[in-house]
Amino acid sequence: MSKDNVFPLHGERPMTVLVAGAAGFIGSHLVDRLLADGHRVVGIDNLITGRSENLDHLRGHGRFRFIQHDVGLPFEIEEGLDWVMHLASPASPPKYQRWPIETLTVNSVGTHHLLELARAKRARFLLASTSEVYGDPLHHPQKEEHWGNVNPNGPRSMYDEGKRYAEAATMAYHRTHGLSVRIIRIFNTYGPRMDPHDGRIVTNFVRQALAGEPLTVFGDGAQTRSLQYVSDLVEAILRYMRVEHPGPVNLGNPVEMTVREIAELVLELTGSRSTLSFHPLPENDPRRRRPDIAMAQELLGWSPRVDPRDGLARTIAAARTDAAMLAPRGARMAQQ
Numbered sequence: 001m002s003k004d005n006v007f008p009l010h011g012e013r014p015m016t017v018l019v020a021g022a023a024g025f026i027g028s029h030l031v032d033r034l035l036a037d038g039h040r041v042v043g044i045d046n047l048i049t050g051r052s053e054n055l056d057h058l059r060g061h062g063r064f065r066f067i068q069h070d071v072g073l074p075f076e077i078e079e080g081l082d083w084v085m086h087l088a089s090p091a092s093p094p095k096y097q098r099w100p101i102e103t104l105t106v107n108s109v110g111t112h113h114l115l116e117l118a119r120a121k122r123a124r125f126l127l128a129s130t131s132e133v134y135g136d137p138l139h140h141p142q143k144e145e146h147w148g149n150v151n152p153n154g155p156r157s158m159y160d161e162g163k164r165y166a167e168a169a170t171m172a173y174h175r176t177h178g179l180s181v182r183i184i185r186i187f188n189t190y191g192p193r194m195d196p197h198d199g200r201i202v203t204n205f206v207r208q209a210l211a212g213e214p215l216t217v218f219g220d221g222a223q224t225r226s227l228q229y230v231s232d233l234v235e236a237i238l239r240y241m242r243v244e245h246p247g248p249v250n251l252g253n254p255v256e257m258t259v260r261e262i263a264e265l266v267l268e269l270t271g272s273r274s275t276l277s278f279h280p281l282p283e284n285d286p287r288r289r290r291p292d293i294a295m296a297q298e299l300l301g302w303s304p305r306v307d308p309r310d311g312l313a314r315t316i317a318a319a320r321t322d323a324a325m326l327a328p329r330g331a332r333m334a335q336q
Helices: 023-036 050-058 093-098 100-121 157-177 201-211 232-239 259-270 294-300 308-319
Strands: 015-020 040-045 066-067 083-086 123-130 181-186 215-218 225-226 249-251 257-260 274-277
Touching: 015 023, 015 100, 015 157, 015 201, 015 294, 023 040, 023 232, 040 181, 050 083, 083 100, 093 157, 100 123, 100 157, 157 181, 181 232, 201 215, 201 259, 201 308, 215 259, 232 249, 249 294, 257 259, 257 308, 259 274, 259 308
Parallel strands: 015 040, 015 083, 040 066, 083 123, 123 181, 181 249, 215 274
Antiparallel strands: 225 257
């Protein structure tokens, strides 16, 4: 497949897709794309970390139904489903450290509930896993065959190990029941609709720069991150829906930047006079993070297209209209 080909699901029969975590940052963008491509979507979210305003524009939409519910608890879906997509989980350090039990539950019991739902409906299943399964990586860049370097009882373990368990459960259903599954490992993703206080590097820097606060940089700022704009991720997911391969598949931007470079670019794009404020590096904070996306390029014909400068400019423009993003509040957690 050529990476220049685009594979929207237009022209295929309309499908019914359940998106768990529909009110989240990535989930809401995925819902929008599925609806734009003519499909029906059942969104489910307990709104612990999801934001109801992410779905406000879909009120009254004829092909969208929202259910406020925790997938860690039993539930039933009446209609037939073609896909069950599991994006339900706190995904930033302040959030999963505030709700550690809930994070473990949604990635264990919640994953089983959604896998059983897919099995009962004879639907295909997609798990949104994470680059955090690699922990503080021993190999660079990170390839799908790497097993990771994760502290099983450290301050990030509820998320890292929760996602590792979810991957194991997904593959167990695939091998035992023949369930058609897809596993994606999402690397740092950013864009409009992010929770302004989620503790991630882009939201921290953008919010602080717009508020005129010092930008909180942990360590010396030499640790690296690779930033993927949300529309690139959604495009990859849509392509993956058309490929029968369990994965896991890395989805991220292989362009690696230091934390300090990201901070300085945000200052440039916002025109802020904020300074950089350096703080001790949190425990188990990954030093380097960059995906090897050779599998995604070959399997999906996909590579990210949005340049970090362009994506950050779009994110900043959206943040200027978000009152919550402009509210002062210091960053205190690790920078994902």
